Amino acid sequence: MDYFFTEEQQMMREVAREIAEKKIRPIAAEYDESGEFPWPVVEAIAEADLFRVFIPEEYGGMDLGTPIMNMCIVTEELSKACGGISLGFAATGLGTMPILVAASDEQKKKWLPRIADGTLAAFGLTEANAGSDASAVATRAVLDGDEWVINGTKQWITNGGEAEIYTVFCVTDPTRGARGVSTIVVEKGTPGFTFGKKENKMGIRASATRELIFQDCRVPKENVLGKPGSGFFNAMKTFDMSRPGVASQALGIAQGALDIAVNYSRERRQFGQPISAFQGMQFMLADMAMKVEAARALVYATARLIDSGVEKKPTMYSAMSKCFASDVAMEVTTNAVQVLGGYGYMKEYPVEKYMRDAKITQIYEGTNQIQRIEIAKGLIASAAKS
Amino acid sequence: MKIAVCIKQVPATTEVKFDPETNTLVREGVDSQINPFDLYALEEAVRTKERLQADGEESSVTVVCMGPPQAQDALREAVALGADETILLSDRAFGGADTWATSYTLGLGLKKIEPDIVFCGMQAIDGDTGQVGPGIATHIDYAQATYVAKIESLDKKKITVKRLVENGYEVCSVKLPIVITVVKEINEPRTPSLRGKMNAKKAQITTWGAADLEAPVEKLGLSGSPTQVAKVFSPPHREGGEKSEGEPDELAEKLFGLLKELEIV
Numbered sequence: 001m002d003y004f005f006t007e008e009q010q011m012m013r014e015v016a017r018e019i020a021e022k023k024i025r026p027i028a029a030e031y032d033e034s035g036e037f038p039w040p041v042v043e044a045i046a047e048a049d050l051f052r053v054f055i056p057e058e059y060g061g062m063d064l065g066t067p068i069m070n071m072c073i074v075t076e077e078l079s080k081a082c083g084g085i086s087l088g089f090a091a092t093g094l095g096t097m098p099i100l101v102a103a104s105d106e107q108k109k110k111w112l113p114r115i116a117d118g119t120l121a122a123f124g125l126t127e128a129n130a131g132s133d134a135s136a137v138a139t140r141a142v143l144d145g146d147e148w149v150i151n152g153t154k155q156w157i158t159n160g161g162e163a164e165i166y167t168v169f170c171v172t173d174p175t176r177g178a179r180g181v182s183t184i185v186v187e188k189g190t191p192g193f194t195f196g197k198k199e200n201k202m203g204i205r206a207s208a209t210r211e212l213i214f215q216d217c218r219v220p221k222e223n224v225l226g227k228p229g230s231g232f233f234n235a236m237k238t239f240d241m242s243r244p245g246v247a248s249q250a251l252g253i254a255q256g257a258l259d260i261a262v263n264y265s266r267e268r269r270q271f272g273q274p275i276s277a278f279q280g281m282q283f284m285l286a287d288m289a290m291k292v293e294a295a296r297a298l299v300y301a302t303a304r305l306i307d308s309g310v311e312k313k314p315t316m317y318s319a320m321s322k323c324f325a326s327d328v329a330m331e332v333t334t335n336a337v338q339v340l341g342g343y344g345y346m347k348e349y350p351v352e353k354y355m356r357d358a359k360i361t362q363i364y365e366g367t368n369q370i371q372r373i374e375i376a377k378g379l380i381a382s383a384a385k386s
Numbered sequence: 387m388k389i390a391v392c393i394k395q396v397p398a399t400t401e402v403k404f405d406p407e408t409n410t411l412v413r414e415g416v417d418s419q420i421n422p423f424d425l426y427a428l429e430e431a432v433r434t435k436e437r438l439q440a441d442g443e444e445s446s447v448t449v450v451c452m453g454p455p456q457a458q459d460a461l462r463e464a465v466a467l468g469a470d471e472t473i474l475l476s477d478r479a480f481g482g483a484d485t486w487a488t489s490y491t492l493g494l495g496l497k498k499i500e501p502d503i504v505f506c507g508m509q510a511i512d513g514d515t516g517q518v519g520p521g522i523a524t525h526i527d528y529a530q531a532t533y534v535a536k537i538e539s540l541d542k543k544k545i546t547v548k549r550l551v552e553n554g555y556e557v558c559s560v561k562l563p564i565v566i567t568v569v570k571e572i573n574e575p576r577t578p579s580l581r582g583k584m585n586a587k588k589a590q591i592t593t594w595g596a597a598d599l600e601a602p603v604e605k606l607g608l609s610g611s612p613t614q615v616a617k618v619f620s621p622p623h624r625e626g627g628e629k630s631e632g633e634p635d636e637l638a639e640k641l642f643g644l645l646k647e648l649e650i651v
């Protein structure tokens with residue numbers, strides 16, 4: 001289907017697609033097995049200017065006024081080849097959003113050009129006791145003269161250890177609950193900032209997931225983004241903008257698995273004919289394709305809505321796109337394994353990896369239960385208004 | 387340092403068709419691409435430029451292509467991959483050139499550019515001759531190093547390269563200016579960047595014809611080509627061999643019999 005991309009968006013897609021096909025697909029299985037961080041690919045993504053697509057021109061980017069749509073286009077293309085490798089890119093987008101949402105011009109000048117050039121970023125919110133309930137964060141930052149002193153541990157942070165720039169959510173005023181949280185930028189190499197062990201995961205194994213450990217870590221006072229106390233609000237605003245990114249990761253994974261399933265069904269012969277000739281297979285493939293296309297339409301529509309700026313609070317639509325696309329990805333990748341039968345279950349074939357990679361998209365940046373809560377909240381609030 | 391790269395536009399499929407009348411390649415209606423080997427040449431040129439620039443030296447990459455007007459597409463792609471300038475050598479008089487006339491014409495273009503290094507792919511996938519790179523060097527009196535797998539070092543006067551030869555590698559130092567043809571081992575070509583693609587769209591492509599090269603027409607194209615193609619054909623498929631099964635002793639006996647029959651033993 002034609003979604004009427006601008007000429008530049010078309011170019012972004014072509015640039016990302018070439019990297020996916022030439023640099024990612026050939027090595028995806030290897031990195032999935034080893035769990036190593038795919039630096040050569042990340043460098044190729046940076047050299048191709050793709051980290052610029054969600055950053056404004058005045059800070060070294062090339063967002064051309066449609067950062068979210070651009071991020072979705074690139075994430076989808078990269079994820080078709082590997083949903084784990086694409087996350088190094090997408091999670092940098094997530095880590096950058098708080099800067100885009102809340103930073104001053106001076107702060108933006110400090111960090112955004114580096115990210116545009118390919119320096120990785122990460123988003124540090126989750127803790128052992130603060131998952132779905134992000135307002136329960138306990139990492140503490142205390143002002144001491146001109147410096148914040150940070151203590152605490154963030155858990156399961158994507159790009160942990162690999163990124164240079166971390167947007168970290170810390171309690172700066174424990175008396176005020178969620179209104180006492182602030183967003184503080186911490187750079188790798190700051191004394192007192194270390195990393196825990198790398199997690200051994202079910203899927204997206206080429207992405208790095210680690211703890212961020214802060215022990216009397218001192219950062220300049222001016223590293224706080226926005227007003228102290230605005231951290232929780234920044235996080236929620238970030239999610240409004242970043243969830244279509246997870247949705248497009250899910251979408252790419254789903255499309256990648258569907259493509260493999262369709263091709264396989266034309267080659268595999270049983271009962272004297274290709275399995276694609278069986279109506280039972282055809283109906284399954286048709287359902288997969290229909291859902292992927294519906295997810296794509298919703299994701300793109302949401303991204304365009306956000307970029308247009310007409311909707312002050314796109315929370316409900318962001319949640320819908322993330323929830324729908326990730327549920328579709330789980331279903332489609334599971335069925336792709338089914339289309340390949342026993343071969344699909346084997347690691348020699350690429351499709352079981354898509355199924356393992358798809359699962360995370362239903363969990364992070366808010367589980368799909370949390371997304372449904374957001375959608376229902378939006379529904380009920382707008383009904384109450386009318 | 388001025389660097390040039392010669393690229394050729396070739397059919398994108400491996401199934402090339404020949405015109406039975408003229409015995410030349412049919413190019414119409416076939417998607418085209420930059421000759422894959424030339425992508426390695428271009429990448430090495432761009433990397434060399436980037437290294438020089440990082441050391442504070444001025445450097446630029448000019449890509450030259452001889453071909454019909456639609457070969458502009460190949461040059462635009464070269465811009466997306468890091469080329470600074472592009473020159474298309476295009477003229478009816480260049481048509482039907484063999485490797486002699488092609489390297490002569492490219493040489494005339496390169497003489498106007500005066501590069502210190504010229505990079506070429508080791509061969510083109512349609513003709514497979516591997517003659518144009520060395521031909522250029524001969525026509526314009528440059529040194530040459532063929533089948534280069536690595537640039538070991540480079541300074542203002544000379545270059546040291548590692549060449550892939552039949553029984554291993556050969557390292558040689560050669561004076562500039564030089565024509566270098568590269569093998570795939572030399573690097574891993576990048577994919578186009580977004581900025582590159584945007585530049586490619588706007589790029590001004592200079593076209594030089596026979597008059598710009600001040601070339602004697604009899605030395606160009608078909609009339610300048612000493613090669614006469616007698617016949618072009620696809621090699622016949624190999625017939626499947628004979629297969630025998632049985633006990634080792636029995637098979638050895640049989641094999642020996644066959645070899646004797648063929649008067650090999």
Ligand SMILES: Cc1cc2nc3c(=O)[nH]c(=O)nc-3n(C[C@H](O)[C@H](O)[C@H](O)COP(=O)(O)OP(=O)(O)OC[C@H]3O[C@@H](n4cnc5c(N)ncnc54)[C@H](O)[C@@H]3O)c2cc1C
Pocket residue numbers: 091122123124125126130131132133155156157158159201209360363364365366367368369370
């Ligand atoms: C691979 C990976 C990468 C990650 N990357 C990052 C990152 O870069 N940055 C970051 O900050 N975090 C990251 N996370 C954390 C992630 O966002 C959380 O895991 C997620 O928000 C869920 O929190 P939890 O795991 O603590 O689950 P819990 O909150 O403990 O939830 C457990 C179950 O309870 C359900 N549940 C909870 N509350 C409700 C409710 N109110 N109603 C109904 N059901 C509910 C959940 O849906 C879930 O099914 C990552 C996690 C993983 C696994």
